[in-house]
Amino acid sequence: xxxxxxxxxxxxxxxxxxxxxxxxxxxxxxxxxxxxxxxxxxxxxxxxxxxxxxxxxxxxxxxxxxxxxxxxxxxxxxxxxxxxxxxxxxxxxxxxxxxxxxxxxxxxxxxxxxxxxxxxxxxxxxxxxxxxxxxxxxxxxxxxxxxxxxxxxxxxxxxxxxxxxxxxxxxxxxxxxxxxxxxxxxxxxxxxxxxxxxxxxxxxxxxxxx
Amino acid sequence: xxxxxxxxxxxxxxxxxxxxxxxxxxxxxxxxxxxxxxxxxxxxxxxxxxxxxxxxxxxxxxxxxxxxxxxxxxxxxxxxxxxxxxxxxxxxxxxxxxxxx
Numbered sequence: 393x394x395x396x397x398x399x400x401x402x403x404x405x406x407x408x409x410x411x412x413x414x415x416x417x418x419x420x421x422x423x424x425x426x427x428x429x430x431x432x433x434x435x436x437x438x439x440x441x442x443x444x445x446x447x448x449x450x451x452x453x454x455x456x457x458x459x460x461x462x463x464x465x466x467x468x469x470x471x472x473x474x475x476x477x478x479x480x481x482x483x484x485x486x487x488x489x490x491x492x493x494x495x496x497x498x499x500x501x502x503x504x505x506x507x508x509x510x511x512x513x514x515x516x517x518x519x520x521x522x523x524x525x526x527x528x529x530x531x532x533x534x535x536x537x538x539x540x541x542x543x544x545x546x547x548x549x550x551x552x553x554x555x556x557x558x559x560x561x562x563x564x565x566x567x568x569x570x571x572x573x574x575x576x577x578x579x580x581x582x583x584x585x586x587x588x589x590x591x592x593x594x595x596x597x598x599x600x601x602x
Numbered sequence: 603x604x605x606x607x608x609x610x611x612x613x614x615x616x617x618x619x620x621x622x623x624x625x626x627x628x629x630x631x632x633x634x635x636x637x638x639x640x641x642x643x644x645x646x647x648x649x650x651x652x653x654x655x656x657x658x659x660x661x662x663x664x665x666x667x668x669x670x671x672x673x674x675x676x677x678x679x680x681x682x683x684x685x686x687x688x689x690x691x692x693x694x695x696x697x698x699x700x701x702x703x
Contacts, residue, residue, distance in 0.1 A: 458626060480656065480687040487658040491625040506660075507667060510629025566700035569667040572659040579694045 398529065399423060399450040401463060405435050406443040413442070422450055425463040436470040444471060446534040452498040453526050454515050457490065464534060473538050478599045481580050482541055485595050488573045488580075489545045490532065497547030497591060498528035507569055539600040540582075544592065551589030558584070604631060604654075610638065613645040613677075620653030623661030632664055635671075645677040652683040657691055665701070 399422035407414050416435060420428045435441060446467055450456035464486050468479060495501045505514055518525050528548040535542040557574040564571040578584055583596040604621035615638060623631065638644065647668065657665075665681065672679040681701045684692065692698040 454626070461624075461626065480690070483656060484658060484691065487624055491658065491660060495625065507632075507663070510633060511626060513629065563695040563697075566697055567666065567670060569663045569670065570659075572662055572695050576659050576691065576694060 397451055397453065397456070397527075399448070399456045399459065401425060401428060401446070401448045401460070403432055403467075404445040404447070405432070405441060407435070407438065407440045408442055409440055422448060422456060422459045422463070425459045429463060429466050433470060436467060437472060439472060441471060441473070442538070444473070444534075444536045446536075447532070449529050449531045451526060452494045452528050452530070454511050457494060457511075460532065461487070461490065467534075468536075471536060473536050474541065475599050478541075478597065482597060484580055485541075485543055485577060485597060486534070488577045489543055489593055489595060490530070492573050492577075492593070493530045493532075493545045493547035493549075496552060497549030498530060499525050500549065503570060540596060540598045542594065542596045544594045546588070546592040549591060551591045554586040554590040558586070603627070606631075606634075608638070610642055610644075613643060614648070615642065615644050615646070616648040616650055618650040618652065622656040622658075623654060623664065624656070624658045625660035628660045628664040632667065635668055639671065639675070645675070646680070647672055647677065648680045648682060650682050651685065651688055655685055655687055657688050659695075662691065662695060662697060666697070669701070 400419065401422045402417070402419035405416040407416060418428070418432055444467070446464065448460050450460050465483060468474060468482055474482060495506065499518065501514060515526065530545055530547045532543070532545045554574070558578060560575055563575050577595060580597070581595040582598045585594050586592065604619060604623055604627045606617045606619040609616045669679040681703055684703050689698065689703060692701065692703060
C-alpha cells in the first residue's frame with residue numbers, strides 16, 4: 393500500500409536578473425520534502441525572487457500533513473517577500489485551511505472524536521474501517537508576492553454550510569471547545585471566499601499597500 | 603512539534619511547554635493531561651507558555667477543554683507567559699479575558 397500513496401510538491405519561482413525575468417520550476421514527491429527544500433533553499437532567500445507559487449497535492453494522512461506543513465513553514469520563513477509581522481498570520485491561515493480541508497472535508501471527523509482522540513488514534517481507526525478516506529486528496533496552492541499572499545485549497549469531501557460560518561460576527565463562546573477555525577480565518581485574512589459548496593477555499597492576505 | 607516538562611507537587615502541577623500547539627499534536631497533549639488528572643489529586647494546573655510560539659484553533663480548543671475540566675473539578679487552570687503571537691490569537695477570539703492573560 394505504501395507505494396500507492398500520492399503526495400506531490402511543486403515550486404514555481406519567478407526571478408528577475410540582468411537578462412530579464414525567468415521562471416524556475418521544481419517538483420518532487422512530497423515525502424522527499426527535506427531533500428527538495430535543500431535543492432531550492434538558495435533561491436528562496438535570493439533578492440531576485442519576485443514571486444513564488446507552492447503547489448501540493450496530498451492525502452489525508454498524518455505523515456502527508458506533517459510534510460506539507462513543515463515544507464510550507466520553511467518556505468514562508470526563508471523568502472524575503474513576507475514582512476516578519478505577517479509570518480504568524482500566514483502560518484495561521486495555512487494551518488486553519490489545511491485542518492479544515494483534511495478534518496472536515498476529507499476525513500469527516502465527528503466533533504466527539506476531535507475532542508477525545510489524537511490524530512494518530514483516529515487515523516488507525518479509519519485505516520481499518522474506511523481506508524479510502526485516508527486516500528482522499530487535498531490540493532493546495534500558496535502564492536507569495538511582494539505585497540500579498542494567497543492560499544487556495546480544495547478537498548475531496550462533500551462540502552459544508554460555509555455561509556453560516558462566514559456570517560458569524562462574534563467568536564464562539566469562550567467555553568466552546570471547537571468551532572473557531574473559520575472565524576479565525578475570517579479575522580486573519582483580508583479576503584476569504586468559498587466555492588464549490590465549500591470544497592474550495594480562497595484566502596488573501598495583504599502586507600503592503602498596493 | 604510540542605515538548606513539555608512536568609512539575610507536579612501535591613494539588614498543583616505546572617507544565618512548561620515548548621513548540622507549537624496545533625491540530626497535529628493537540629490530541630497527544632490532551633491525553634497526557636487526562637492521564638495526569640486521573641493519577642494525581644490536582645486542584646490547580648498551570649501551563650507555562652514561554653516556549654510556545656504558535657497556537658491554532660485546535661490548540662485553543664484544547665486549552666479551553668482543559669480549563670472546562672478543571673472548573674468541573676472545582677479547581678483552576680492558569681496560563682502564564684504567553685508570547686505575542688499567542689496573545690494575538692487569544693485577543694482575536696475573545697479568549698484573553700477567559701484565560702485572564
